[in-house]
């Protein structure tokens with residue numbers, strides 16, 4: 001059943017931007033037992049109650065709310081994320097909608113935001129937001145984050161920049177913004193590429209004009225029923241490489257390797273991955289275990305594809321999208337190579 005589209009607030013003010021907030025859950029929609037507890041909470045606040053607690057929002061935009069789910073983001077699935085992408089595309093195709101906000105748990109926010117970055121067919125702003133502290137906490141960060149996300153989604157200057165993430169005063173591109181800290185409120189930023197802007201006196205202030213990451217491919221998922229299984233293997237000393245065979249045997253249509261250094265794998269892991277590739281013909285993409293940097297293409301591993309700047313969790317989503325679109329190995333390699341933006 002399609003989730004309901006609710007008008008949030010008492011009356012619609014002509015002349016104000018129209019913003020739709022999609023609620024998915026997360027800490028921003030959660031309450032713990034005490035005001036000092038920062039874990040052990042439950043996602044139980046609806047999008048309506050989040051907006052009710054930030055009445056200042058109603059002076060910024062006319063708001064609508066669509067509750068897609070109310071879960072912690074550890075439980076976000078491709079099925080929900082795909083449904084969200086389709087619903088956001090439909091919403092943005094309405095001429096009366098100026099922008100969209102998605103509230104989301106921070107643990108896997110970067111994955112859903114990246115999926116939408118690669119599947120939204122509109123220039124209008126799509127802004128992801130979450131919080132690191134539950135709504136019940138002293139100094140909860142959710143209300144201000146939500147306020148800023150709505151301002152951003154309502155602003156014309158945010159158009160044409162791909163999906164954005166607004167957290168803790170920073171504005172980042174979903175393409176390269178990551179969760180960097182498991183606990184601190186200032187967790188979301190991009191280490192090398194930097195941010196696209198900052199909130200100064202509650203105005204989104206951009207450093208550059210609208211631009212999109214080099215090598216970003218947009219996919220049409222309107223008729224896509226599901227995303228294929230792609231597993232991630234974690235590279236480490238004494239790696240149990242039988243897990244690679246197990247992944248292929250249990251239905252993986254592609255495998256992403258979280259390799260060490262700039263994309264190195266142990267001789268045994270490489271041998272098994274190559275064997276599985278020859279047997280099953282499924283694409284093998286290798287990323288890097290280090291928090292930032294590039295996985296570089298190796299001339300002697302031409303059967304495997306370097307993820308370039310993409311960390312494993314984002315490389316997995318790009319691989320899922322290329323497989324569902326029916327691309328062959330060479331085309332998938334070409335799509336990944338484009339993301340390197342010139343580094344070869």
Ligand SMILES: NC(=O)C[C@H](N)C(=O)O
Nearest residue numbers: 026027072073105106107
């Ligand atoms: N800060 C958060 O949102 C974390 C939360 N566990 C989640 O749903 O991802």
